[in-house]
Amino acid sequence: MSSVASNSHYDPVSRVLHWLTAVIIVVAFTLGPGGFGRQMHEGLDPATRWDIVWHESLGVSVFVLTLLRLVWVALRPTAPRFDLSPWMQRVARMVQGLLWLLMLLLPITALLALGSEGHPLTLLGGLRVDQMPLIANSPLAEAADWGDVHGFLGDAIVWLAGAHALAAIYHHVVLKDGVLKSMLPRR
Numbered sequence: 001m002s003s004v005a006s007n008s009h010y011d012p013v014s015r016v017l018h019w020l021t022a023v024i025i026v027v028a029f030t031l032g033p034g035g036f037g038r039q040m041h042e043g044l045d046p047a048t049r050w051d052i053v054w055h056e057s058l059g060v061s062v063f064v065l066t067l068l069r070l071v072w073v074a075l076r077p078t079a080p081r082f083d084l085s086p087w088m089q090r091v092a093r094m095v096q097g098l099l100w101l102l103m104l105l106l107p108i109t110a111l112l113a114l115g116s117e118g119h120p121l122t123l124l125g126g127l128r129v130d131q132m133p134l135i136a137n138s139p140l141a142e143a144a145d146w147g148d149v150h151g152f153l154g155d156a157i158v159w160l161a162g163a164h165a166l167a168a169i170y171h172h173v174v175l176k177d178g179v180l181k182s183m184l185p186r187r
Contacts, residue, residue, distance in 0.1 A: 007080050009182050014076055017069045018183055021062060021103065022161065028058035029158050037117060037147045046122045056110070057124040063107035066100070080182045095164055102157040109150040116141035 010018070031051045036044075046052040084092070114121050115135025122128050135141055171179035 007078060008178055009184075009186055010079060011077050013072055014069075014079070015183055015185065017065060017072060021065045021069065024058050024061055024065070025103075025157060025161065028055055028062065029154055031055040031058070032151075032154055037113070037119065040117070040119045046120060047126075047128060053122050053124060056122055059107045059110050060123060062103055066103040070100075080178075082177055082179055082182075084177075092167075095160060095167070098160055099157065099164065102153055102160065106150065106153050106157060109146050109153055111135065112140060112144075113146035113150050116146055 009015075031054050033052060033055055036046065036049075036052055040046060046056075111121070111132065112135055113119075115132030118131070118136060120128050120130045121132070168180040168183070171177050172181070
């Protein structure tokens with residue numbers, strides 16, 4: 001049913017950026033802030049919690065990596081193409097588009113949550129942004145409970161990435177079409 005194009009692998013830079021982003025997202029989600037906002041309202045200094053510092057640092061890393069990946073997508077060699085049924089192509093494009101969107105929106109909603117609630121952004125190396133007046137004083141600050149939005153989107157990206165991974169395994173085990181192998185190192 002499916003056949004592999006002559007270029008059967010993504011380039012090494014695309015593969016490294018893909019897997020690095022995936023690992024960082026999983027670790028950031030695992031360290032995710034269950035109730036951090038409430039704890040900060042009660043006086044917790046986020047810089048005293050390694051999980052908060054790592055979660056926020058990894059979130060910034062995801063944003064930077066996503067921007068780098070978008071630049072690389074525009075510059076890289078042609079990505080492999082597979083002869084998939086039209087519905088599979090549509091679903092793949094939709095899932096990939098949603099993943100890209102979530103990788104951009106998650107860090108943005110985190111900044112909106114921190115800025116609108118007056119919490120600092122705390123990063124590794126002792127870097128800290130105590131106030132974000134552009135966010136706090138903007139109409140966006142009151143537009144939503146950004147902490148809830150961020151939490152919902154965090155759950156969504158993990159579920160969607162899980163579906164993405166299951167689809168890759170399905171392609172490998174059932175369809176045997178090389179889709180998963182295209183993102184793995186060449187042998």
